[in-house]
Amino acid sequence: MQKFTIVLLIFSLCGIIFCDDNECALFTNKIYQVRTRFYTYAPFYFLMLFLPDGIVYEISNIANGLNADTLGQNLQFAPHVGFYECLNSTTVHLTDFGYIFKSNEVEVLTSNGHFAFHDYFFNFESGTNANCVGTLRYKFYETGKNPFDIANLPVFTSAPGQVTCSLVSTDG
Numbered sequence: 623m624q625k626f627t628i629v630l631l632i633f634s635l636c637g638i639i640f641c642d643d644n645e646c647a648l649f650t651n652k653i654y655q656v657r658t659r660f661y662t663y664a665p666f667y668f669l670m671l672f673l674p675d676g677i678v679y680e681i682s683n684i685a686n687g688l689n690a691d692t693l694g695q696n697l698q699f700a701p702h703v704g705f706y707e708c709l710n711s712t713t714v715h716l717t718d719f720g721y722i723f724k725s726n727e728v729e730v731l732t733s734n735g736h737f738a739f740h741d742y743f744f745n746f747e748s749g750t751n752a753n754c755v756g757t758l759r760y761k762f763y764e765t766g767k768n769p770f771d772i773a774n775l776p777v778f779t780s781a782p783g784q785v786t787c788s789l790v791s792t793d794g
């Protein structure tokens with residue numbers, strides 16, 4: 623029984639400390655250009671920086687408005703920050719958030735703008751972090767309310783959009 627306990631302890635330590643393959647390390651300190659396509663809009667782009675400890679920073683090529691040609695209406699939104707996790711060695715789930723500002727051109731945004739939530743799934747080829755395909759769905763919550771509160775329902779939820787991504791920078 624004592625040998626079994628020691629073997630079990632070694633396997634537990636291996637899983638926690640020594641043998642962790644750290645699937646997200648492949649993406650840490652990398653910058654991706656993400657092409658986003660919703661069926662009603664022309665494609666637009668995001669840069670995403672995957673930081674250590676599962677933190678991500680996102681900025682869009684259309685964030686400051688003047689994007690009516692791309693989106694059919696002028697929208698302005700702030701950079702987003704958020705979290706990513708590796709579901710396995712080829713799939714990354716990313717949730718980020720920021721503000722989308724008031725717009726009289728979009729019915730749901732005519733009040734005080736909203737807290738915008740982006741929910742991505744990136745699927746990479748096995749063994750590489752160079753390119754991905756995936757989906758994006760976004761939600762708007764009332765500004766000033768906690769979007770992590772399960773009782774707080776979004777005022778708008780998008781249909782899924784398609785994304786592709788490509789690695790544009792590495793850590794060295």
